[in-house]
Amino acid sequence: MLSISNVDKRYPNGLLALAGLDLAVAEGEILAIVGGSGCGKSTLLRLISGLDTPTAGTVGLEGTPVRAPRPEIGLVFQEPRLMPWLTIDQNVAFGIRHLPVVEQKARVSETLARVGLASHVGHWPRELSGGQAQRVALARALVGRPKVLLLDEPFSALDALTRSDLQDHLLELWAYDRPTMILVTHDIEEALVLADRVVVMQPDPGRVRVEVTPPLARPRDRLDTEFLEWKYRLLGELDHASRRKTGDETFPAVAI
Amino acid sequence: MSSVDSVAVPSRGAALPPRRVGAKWLIGFILPLGLALAWETAVALKWADGRLLPTPSRVIGTLVGLARTGELTAHVLATLQRVALGFGFGVTAGTVLGAVSGYWTLARRLIDPMLQALRNIPSIAWVPMFILWFGIFETSKVILIAVGVFFPIYLSLSGAILGVDRKLVEVGRIFRFSHREMITRILLPATLPAYVISLRSGLGLGWMFVVAAEFMGAEEGLGFLLVDGQQTGRPAVILASITAFAVLGKITDWLLASVSARFLTWQDSFKAAE
Incomplete structure (x- = not known):
């Protein structure tokens, strides 16, 4: 491929x-x-x-x-690289900005739910922990279904516990x-x-x-x-x- | 005692306790009011002679007198108009050229060296030329102010664009942003904090330059009032004019700051945690 x-x-x-x-x-x-x-x-x-x-x-x-x-092709960087001036959901919507707004909303909340951050809609990136921010970055890369x-x-910038957590989580996301x-x-x-x-x-x-x-x-x-x-x-x-x-x-x- | 209280992070959406917001703001008045009161007392008790440095009450009295005759309003309006026009032109030119030279390398190579050289000329040095070229009336004054406002805005906007995190720009590239999207969705918001600061320092310079411009010979304006006070040996008038400058400068800066603060709530600065 x-x-x-x-x-x-x-x-x-x-x-x-x-x-x-x-x-x-x-x-x-x-x-x-x-x-x-x-x-x-x-x-x-x-x-x-x-x-x-x-x-x-x-x-x-x-x-x-x-x-x-x-x-x-989607890409997740070493750092989350979220836009600090956009809320979590707006950051995720970056990946599907060409879709109609209603569909964007549905896809964004679906993807945020998948990474376990459904309750964080409307929050700013500065309010997230390192692991949460990287989950948002994953959601942003996945929302366009690459x-x-x-x-x-x-996961290299995360502590050992969060890292193995996110590794397991990544496999779950992959399975979709x-x-x-x-x-x-x-x-x-x-x-x-x-x-x-x-x-x-x-x-x-x-x-x-x-x-x-x-x-x-x-x-x-x-x-x-x-x-x-x-x-x-x-x-x-x-x-x-x-x-x-x-x-x-x-x-x-x-x-x- | 309330240390636990102040450490607790308020959850999102929960309103910050309204207490002492006013008190925090009022702290800024303690120093100027205290000094004014001290001087007033010193002169009242005949410890000092208030002739060369008039007491606050005399300065206020002068201001009130000027306000009654309508003179103050005329001076303030004349000065405000000059600052507004000069600031407007300076901001427009600084924004356009700063944006172009920050975004487009060829343009930067073309215009930046010349502007950097011109920047080192004290703007006051232009005064004789401006008077020759534009006459001694409004045009030369407005242009002098615009020149003063232009440079901080040009410099910080072009610098801010050059300094936008490559990592964020790459995110835009991964999502195949067009030039326009790159500008509106990444460069503009990323440079906004620096731009707002440059607007504020540009406005400060505008207030500085309006005095210089009105020294050039004006028939009204706070700068004229200042020169008039000097020539007629009335320190209270000079101080009244300085006070008016301080108040107007502070108010306009506060307006600018509070309008822009609405666009910058996302900032993760140590002030945001206040």
Whole structure:
């Protein structure tokens, strides 16, 4: 459904963020992309969303190239990015502003109810906790019923408890109309809880190091032995991937 | 004692307790009234000589006298009209050019360097040229005020547009906003707080420049009253004019602030929690 073929991304400052990247994502799949900072995982998400364009290669959605943001693709950022001058419901309505007002209202309250914030209509963003604000951001991305939902480290700014709460909640939301989901994260546990397939990236330049499809039963138990085994295995991969970044494996960076 | 009370966050929709709202507002009067009273007493008790700094009662008396003859109204109206016109033109030009140079890079490269250079000229330095070009009557005065009002508005609006959070603009891009939607739905509300502050400082400068403009030679206006008081050696008249400036400046600023506050209720500032 979504295909990334031979994609390079070079920034104007000369930095090669991605090199020769190939990735195919099936409809309804949940894919997690993990990697240390600077491995190009956020860049990749920006290319898929159409916010940026690749220097070479193509990003294709259902056969047509993505060169600019498209209505079938929703994006949730690391921060909620709510407009502080709009109420919660007005923020969510951003995603469906072209619909008739009556339908907007119905869809907004339906989506807010789904994320558990139906009672917050008319409230200002400043009145929300971090977790609630990110729920509103999820609602804003979902209200237009995108076929693809992109998430850029969506829960990384939240405390551990709220984070696992929202991870479970995200799976419930996914179950409504099963969009294809691509999640970028540096949290292995998050990737394993959510994703069907996990792609580990490595930096300099950004490329895929390894791809795994953990055969873990759902719902996934964060303390299950098999889950933990996968977690450690991927942590090892991630560790190797980021050590490569120093460019010299015989001299791992050691702080005294 | 009531610390628990003041910590509790009022739930949305619940009316804030109306108590002491007036009291908070009145605190601002304590200092000026106290000083006025102290001076009045000092002169009454002959501790000080009120000749060069007339007592508040004499200043008020002068104001009342001027008001009776209708002079005060004429001066106030003349000055108000100049400020209003100059402010209007200054705001219009500052808003248009500030918006254009904030939004459109090419225009910024074209006009910003020149405006930044002109900004460094003290506006009073233009007075002789303005008189040559526009005569000594109303036009040159209004233009001088407009120049004073223009710069803070131009600078802060273009700066505010440039400073709009890229992250919010990206949200607009994700939802495929047109240029127009980007401006009306994101740039305009995002720059509104800075714009309102610039309007207020522009208005303050307008009041400053109207005095300079009326020094240029006017037949009426509060600035004329001031010069007249100086030339005829009547400090009470000078102070009466200064008092009128203070009151008018405060009232117009308050009007501007209260009108704009309605559009800024969403702000998450520490004042919002008050």
